[in-house]
Amino acid sequence: MNEIAERLRVAARMAHIAPFEVMEIQTLAREVEAQGRDVVHLEIGEPDFRTPRPVVEAAKRALDAEPMFYTSALGLMPLREAIARFYAERYRVEVPASRIIVTAGSSAALLLAFGVLLDPGDEVLLADPGYPCNRHFARTLGVVPRAVPVGPESRYQLTPELARRHWTAAARMAMVASPSNPTGTLVTPAEIQGLAALAREKGSTLLADEIYHGLTYGLDARTAAEAGEDVVVINSFSKYFQMTGWRLGWMVAPPELVRRIEVLAQNLFISPSTVAQHAALACFEPATIAILEERRAELDRRRSFLVPALESLGFGVPVVPQGAFYIYADCSRLTPDSFAFAREVLVEAGVAITPGKDFGANEPQRHLRIAYTQPVARLEEAVERLRRFLARKA
Numbered sequence: 576m577n578e579i580a581e582r583l584r585v586a587a588r589m590a591h592i593a594p595f596e597v598m599e600i601q602t603l604a605r606e607v608e609a610q611g612r613d614v615v616h617l618e619i620g621e622p623d624f625r626t627p628r629p630v631v632e633a634a635k636r637a638l639d640a641e642p643m644f645y646t647s648a649l650g651l652m653p654l655r656e657a658i659a660r661f662y663a664e665r666y667r668v669e670v671p672a673s674r675i676i677v678t679a680g681s682s683a684a685l686l687l688a689f690g691v692l693l694d695p696g697d698e699v700l701l702a703d704p705g706y707p708c709n710r711h712f713a714r715t716l717g718v719v720p721r722a723v724p725v726g727p728e729s730r731y732q733l734t735p736e737l738a739r740r741h742w743t744a745a746a747r748m749a750m751v752a753s754p755s756n757p758t759g760t761l762v763t764p765a766e767i768q769g770l771a772a773l774a775r776e777k778g779s780t781l782l783a784d785e786i787y788h789g790l791t792y793g794l795d796a797r798t799a800a801e802a803g804e805d806v807v808v809i810n811s812f813s814k815y816f817q818m819t820g821w822r823l824g825w826m827v828a829p830p831e832l833v834r835r836i837e838v839l840a841q842n843l844f845i846s847p848s849t850v851a852q853h854a855a856l857a858c859f860e861p862a863t864i865a866i867l868e869e870r871r872a873e874l875d876r877r878r879s880f881l882v883p884a885l886e887s888l889g890f891g892v893p894v895v896p897q898g899a900f901y902i903y904a905d906c907s908r909l910t911p912d913s914f915a916f917a918r919e920v921l922v923e924a925g926v927a928i929t930p931g932k933d934f935g936a937n938e939p940q941r942h943l944r945i946a947y948t949q950p951v952a953r954l955e956e957a958v959e960r961l962r963r964f965l966a967r968k969a
């Protein structure tokens with residue numbers, strides 16, 4: 576250890592913040608590629624689509640025409656109004672623009688919601704497996720993530736019954752993601768109503784992460800915003816709108832919380848990216864929506880190919896995902912250790928996938944997350960490589 580490293584005192588909370596395993600897989604994938612070998616990337620949480628052209632053009636026009644000053648911490652009013660119209664048109668739910676807060680990705684929205692609603696020592700109930708950053712946002716604020724193990728019987732989702740059974744005296748929030756990362760499964764509107772009622776009964780809050788909304792196949796998801804003004808809804812321009820790198824999301828907040836969130840957002844972020852907000856105004860234009868809907872159909876084609884293909888290799892897919900772009904596969908018939916398996920498959924077969932370890936402590940060794948973020952031809956190639964790899968091991 577060098578002298579500076581010895582002197583630096585790292586905060587104790589960092590002991591609870593685990594690295595993102597998928598990033599480690601990506602680093603290993605780059606090493607494999609540096610040896611001149613081809614890797615099919617099925618580990619990454621973003622599709623291969625570029626930001627729709629009308630959005631990029633809007634950004635270019637704004638750079639020429641608009642001053643790139645800070646905006647209000649709540650976001651540009653025309654964008655907040657456009658998001659409010661989106662709720663009216665897509666979901667038939669009236670949400671006034673005054674309740675919409677534009678944020679630096681849904682990541683900032685999650686941090687703001689936790690920051691405004693939770694004290695150190697409070698607990699937040701969340702599904703395991705689930706999106707890993709949630710528990711790390713909690714830990715950063717001294718909040719305790721209370722993981723509720725979930726399985727196929729509840730479509731890997733937190734239900735009102737499970738939440739009640741696991742509720743603790745310190746619980747101040749229950750959180751769901753629908754569609755979920757890593758399972759692609761949805762919470763039903765009745766379950767959302769039940770969870771919102773339970774949160775009310777307990778004097779706490781329901782937070783619904785809807786960042787994969789728009790990416791559902793064979794059905795259109797309903798928003799948790801319809802379950803009451805007191806439900807906090809998080810969404811993003813990252814996934815359906817394909818703007819991951821622009822860092823833009825939003826929150827639908829209870830009216831009583833808007834001012835508090837504004838104050839915290841002013842301090843933590845000042846404002847979301849100005850150019851990204853101008854670009855996002857083009858997201859709701861019919862020409863953009865047409866592009867996005869075509870891509871949604873393409874993701875559905877990929878899903879329809881990959882689910883049966885994985886099953887034919889011996890993976891289990893206990894609940895067919897209805898949304899997002901992930902398959903949470905059971906690999907227990909093929910390996911006792913998903914972690915070692917993911918590394919072996921990458922190094923020996925050139926297919927990058929994410930081991931269950933990233934998503935919690937609920938049987939991670941028997942699960943892998945496989946993202947259908949590549950064209951069908953590449954998915955076919957990945958399946959062939961896996962087939963040969965498994966045949967060699969048999």
Ligand SMILES: Cc1ncc(COP(=O)(O)O)c(C=O)c1O
Nearest residue numbers: 620680681682706756811813824
């Ligand atoms: C369930 C879930 N929530 C939130 C996020 C954060 O996304 P962003 O900050 O890009 O909106 C992600 C990213 O993958 C996610 O999977």
